[in-house]
Amino acid sequence: MDVFASPHYDEAIKHVSAAAGAGDAAKIVEHTLPALEHTMVGALNAKGLTKSHTDEAVKALEAALDLVKNKKATEATASVQAVVEHLKAANTK
Numbered sequence: 001m002d003v004f005a006s007p008h009y010d011e012a013i014k015h016v017s018a019a020a021g022a023g024d025a026a027k028i029v030e031h032t033l034p035a036l037e038h039t040m041v042g043a044l045n046a047k048g049l050t051k052s053h054t055d056e057a058v059k060a061l062e063a064a065l066d067l068v069k070n071k072k073a074t075e076a077t078a079s080v081q082a083v084v085e086h087l088k089a090a091n092t093k
Contacts, residue, residue: 008042009091011035012057016087019064019080025073029065032080036061039087046090053090057083 012035019031039061043054060083067076 006042006091008038009087012038012042013084013087013091016061016080016083020077020084023073023077025068025071025076028068028073028076028080032061032064032068032076035080035083036065039083042090050090053086057086057090060086 015031015035015038019028019035022028022031036058039054039057043051043058046054060079064076064079064083067073067079
């Protein structure tokens with residue numbers, strides 16, 4: 001993994017954790033958007049297994065945003081919770 005990607009994954013994990021504990025649609029969006037941004041920036045240099053986990057995290061974050069738009073906060077929370085494991089796996093050195 002590229003050493004420059006790690007801080008982005010750390011920030012994404014912080015936001016994803018906050019979104020997973022939010023329970024309210026507005027807070028989920030508030031934290032999911034920056035998590036998505038940091039994950040996508042981290043993905044720019046990712047390769048191999050890190051890239052696979054990052055891609056899955058991006059898909060789950062986008063799905064969470066779609067679920068919130070459709071007033072499905074509970075499902076969005078579950079989607080965001082899945083991201084935590086992908087980001088932790090992507091962030092291992």
